Amino acid sequence: MCLAVPVKIVSINGDEAETEIAGVRRRVSIALTPEAKVGDYVLLHTGYAIGVIDEAEAEETLKLFEEIASLSEVH
Amino acid sequence: MEFCGGHTHAILRYGIRQLVPKTVEMRSGPGCPVCVTATADLDKAIALAYLPDVIITTFGDMIRVPGSYSSLQQAKAEGADIRIVYSTIDAVGIAKANPGKSVIFIGIGFETTAPTIAASILKAQQDKIENFHVLSLNKLTPPVMKALLDSGEIKLDGIIGPGHVSVIIGPHPYEFIPRDYGVACVISGFEPLDILLCIDKLVEQIEKGEPKVEIAYPRGVKPEGNRKARQLMEKVFEIGEANWRGIGIVPQSGLKVRGKYERFDADKAFSVSLKPPREPEGCRCGDVIRGAAMPPECKLFGKVCTPESPVGPCMVSSEGACAAYYQYGTPENSQGF
Numbered sequence: 439m440c441l442a443v444p445v446k447i448v449s450i451n452g453d454e455a456e457t458e459i460a461g462v463r464r465r466v467s468i469a470l471t472p473e474a475k476v477g478d479y480v481l482l483h484t485g486y487a488i489g490v491i492d493e494a495e496a497e498e499t500l501k502l503f504e505e506i507a508s509l510s511e512v513h
Numbered sequence: 514m515e516f517c518g519g520h521t522h523a524i525l526r527y528g529i530r531q532l533v534p535k536t537v538e539m540r541s542g543p544g545c546p547v548c549v550t551a552t553a554d555l556d557k558a559i560a561l562a563y564l565p566d567v568i569i570t571t572f573g574d575m576i577r578v579p580g581s582y583s584s585l586q587q588a589k590a591e592g593a594d595i596r597i598v599y600s601t602i603d604a605v606g607i608a609k610a611n612p613g614k615s616v617i618f619i620g621i622g623f624e625t626t627a628p629t630i631a632a633s634i635l636k637a638q639q640d641k642i643e644n645f646h647v648l649s650l651n652k653l654t655p656p657v658m659k660a661l662l663d664s665g666e667i668k669l670d671g672i673i674g675p676g677h678v679s680v681i682i683g684p685h686p687y688e689f690i691p692r693d694y695g696v697a698c699v700i701s702g703f704e705p706l707d708i709l710l711c712i713d714k715l716v717e718q719i720e721k722g723e724p725k726v727e728i729a730y731p732r733g734v735k736p737e738g739n740r741k742a743r744q745l746m747e748k749v750f751e752i753g754e755a756n757w758r759g760i761g762i763v764p765q766s767g768l769k770v771r772g773k774y775e776r777f778d779a780d781k782a783f784s785v786s787l788k789p790p791r792e793p794e795g796c797r798c799g800d801v802i803r804g805a806a807m808p809p810e811c812k813l814f815g816k817v818c819t820p821e822s823p824v825g826p827c828m829v830s831s832e833g834a835c836a837a838y839y840q841y842g843t844p845e846n847s848q849g850f
Contacts (some may be wrong), residue, residue, distance in 0.1 A: 440677040485602045488628070
């Protein structure tokens with residue numbers, strides 16, 4: 439129910455946005471995230487963007503994940 | 514305890530219970546909206562489906578949950594017009610396309626979903642779609658966490674905070690957990706490494722004896738949450754009590770449609786008479802929801818109750834703990850299965 443997936447905003451028209459993930463496009467509402475811009479990744483939940491993903495934090499987490507992965511290679 | 518059903522599924526799916534030391538025992542909490550919907554509320558949704566000129570719109574999982582005397586699926590088989598929707602946007606669209614019918618959306622979900630339902634009521638108002646109604650069974654997470662901690666039924670050391678609820682409400686509403694109960698609370702994302710990172714932070718807090726609320730999902734959860742979503746939610750809903758399966762009435766844990774929007778409130782627009790609710794015999798969903806029992810401890814689990822023929826909602830919902838244990842169970846976490 440609280441499932442939300444990250445999708446990228448391709449274009450915006452009023453409070454609707456065209457989004458894309460892995461080649462699949464879908465029109466979603468950005469009524470709950472008026473700050474969302476083209477190029478942003480948003481968390482999509484039941485047709486609504488509920489939050490804009492913080493890119494710097496996402497990269498930081500990816501680095502952390504890579505660190506964890508490299509630890510398992512050593513041992 | 515992981516509050517969120519999405520976390521339960523990720524934990525079972527990726528074998529995280531086997532990865533962590535045996536000293537870390539994990540329990541599922543009341544974080545599956547379909548599962549925590551009380552039988553009496555489900556019976557009301559089913560009764561509404563039998564009314565003439567009504568179209569019920571609902572998220573998919575609700576349709577198969579057995580009520581006391583019927584289910585939405587059975588009502589549909591008997592001719593009721595029940596449609597599964599992906600979004601409230603679709604439900605409003607169905608109302609617009611069927612002006613001669615009353616379209617009722619079965620509003621389940623936590624703070625993640627409630628703003629989208631609020632947005633749909635505002636959209637219906639703006640577009641003058643007056644045949645759209647919501648049966649609001651929406652619930653709030655912090656009050657039920659408090660109810661569980663107050664009951665003292667299970668001794669929790671840490672809580673994996675719900676990631677997408679927190680996108681909306683931020684971390685602050687959970688601050689009473691470490692402050693009043695000395696229990697650690699770390700908000701997690703849903704990737705397997707997110708969850709391991711969260712468990713690591715929880716263990717560190719517990720070992721140091723310094724419980725606090727931490728965000729281990731900073732790419733999604735901001736300290737202030739989503740103000741706009743909360744504004745819409747507060748505009749349309751007011752806080753009241755809610756009936757939780759296995760827990761009962763929890764004060765201040767439900768969202769009711771405000772009087773200003775009562776024409777969209779299915780509770781005000783329709784009246785149905787209900788027989789007293791009956792719980793399925795032998796089903797321990799209530800215990801599973803409180804974390805007081807593990808799914809395989811239920812005698813019906815995997816025998817009488819399976820995803821193909823579920824007895825209780827925890828086996829129906831894609832987020833239910835029983836469904837997760839059934840789907841990804843191993844001898845280690847599912848005795849005899």
